[in-house]
Amino acid sequence: MRMMRYPGRERYGPPSTMRPWNLQHTTQQEGGATMKVGILAYAVDVAALA
Amino acid sequence: MGFDSLWVPEHTATPVHGHIAPKTTTYRLHLEPDGTPQPLYISGKFVDPFIALARASAVTQTIKLGTGVCLLPERNPLLLAKEVATLDNFSGGRFLFGIGAGWLQEETELMGGNFAHRWGQTREAVLAMKEIWSKEEAEFHGKYYDFPPILSAFPKPVQQPHPPIYIGAFAMGNVFRRVVTYGNGWMPWMLTPEQIRQGRAILNDLAREAGRDPQSIEVVAVPVPAEPDVFKAYEDAGADGAVVFIMPRTEDEMVGELEQVAQKVLA
Numbered sequence: 001m002r003m004m005r006y007p008g009r010e011r012y013g014p015p016s017t018m019r020p021w022n023l024q025h026t027t028q029q030e031g032g033a034t035m036k037v038g039i040l041a042y043a044v045d046v047a048a049l050a
Numbered sequence: 051m052g053f054d055s056l057w058v059p060e061h062t063a064t065p066v067h068g069h070i071a072p073k074t075t076t077y078r079l080h081l082e083p084d085g086t087p088q089p090l091y092i093s094g095k096f097v098d099p100f101i102a103l104a105r106a107s108a109v110t111q112t113i114k115l116g117t118g119v120c121l122l123p124e125r126n127p128l129l130l131a132k133e134v135a136t137l138d139n140f141s142g143g144r145f146l147f148g149i150g151a152g153w154l155q156e157e158t159e160l161m162g163g164n165f166a167h168r169w170g171q172t173r174e175a176v177l178a179m180k181e182i183w184s185k186e187e188a189e190f191h192g193k194y195y196d197f198p199p200i201l202s203a204f205p206k207p208v209q210q211p212h213p214p215i216y217i218g219a220f221a222m223g224n225v226f227r228r229v230v231t232y233g234n235g236w237m238p239w240m241l242t243p244e245q246i247r248q249g250r251a252i253l254n255d256l257a258r259e260a261g262r263d264p265q266s267i268e269v270v271a272v273p274v275p276a277e278p279d280v281f282k283a284y285e286d287a288g289a290d291g292a293v294v295f296i297m298p299r300t301e302d303e304m305v306g307e308l309e310q311v312a313q314k315v316l317a
Binding site for chain 1 (some may be wrong): 053056270273292304311
């Protein structure tokens with residue numbers, strides 16, 4: 001098994017739709033963010049990162 | 051692709067029957083008739099984070115590898131200190147130690163933790179592990195953990211005095227004091243940019259009071275939707291890092307999601 005199915009995705013949508021993000025303080029600027037960007041994943045064969 | 055870190059969450063054993071705070075709400079883990087799991091159901095199927103990260107360390111060279119987060123009251127700190135030291139060595143000093151106290155009372159108690167005093171146990175576990183990571187012979191005498199001089203966790207972590215400790219917790223109670231006292235970062239779950247901004251300000255004040263450089267404390271928001279304007283909002287709020295939650299079902303889907311995220315938010 002390389003991946004675990006998460007059928008809830010169809011029902012609940014991707015994580016970004018699970019919560020009403022507060023964007024009232026959003027500042028639109030040119031260019032991408034400079035924060036460090038990580039990935040949170042579970043039940044995935046992390047060897048797929050190779 | 052340019053990602054800084056990979057985080058793997060933890061639930062050791064999710065009870066099928068339990069309570070969600072406030073304790074008047076009960077749940078039973080279940081699948082709907084169409085096979086759809088209730089949201090909590092999936093947490094019972096997490097892989098072990100240390101084995102997953104060890105596997106990831108073998109096939110990567112630079113990406114940092116974190117627990118997001120490891121539930122300390124549910125683990126033996128002596129064993130955990132060794133696992134952390136070993137993983138930090140096997141990964142060449144790339145381990146990030148995300149920790150938490152847990153929120154599911156039945157799970158904490160099932161694993162031998164004291165839910166009412168879970169943050170006290172977490173604090174002692176961290177202090178005990180710091181002794182182990184930094185000393186040839188380590189001993190600790192606390193309320194929850196008490197051990198005589200021991201040899202353990204060799205080789206010691208590559209990152210000295212220890213891998214960075216990110217405390218996963220909401221902006222409640224003593225969380226900020228805990229971060230400043232024994233942590234290297236704050237890793238809150240599902241907070242808005244404004245909540246991050248407020249938390250960052252409190253951390254800065256407490257750090258100065260404690261004689262710490264506020265910049266030595268990182269704030270990592272989890273999870274953050276992979277949208278440039280949302281990322282910018284978190285960055286403006288003072289977050290040092292943002293973690294995107296992906297839920298791929300196949301390897302191809304994982305690669306596709308990673309590429310999409312990278313295209314959207316990696317400069």
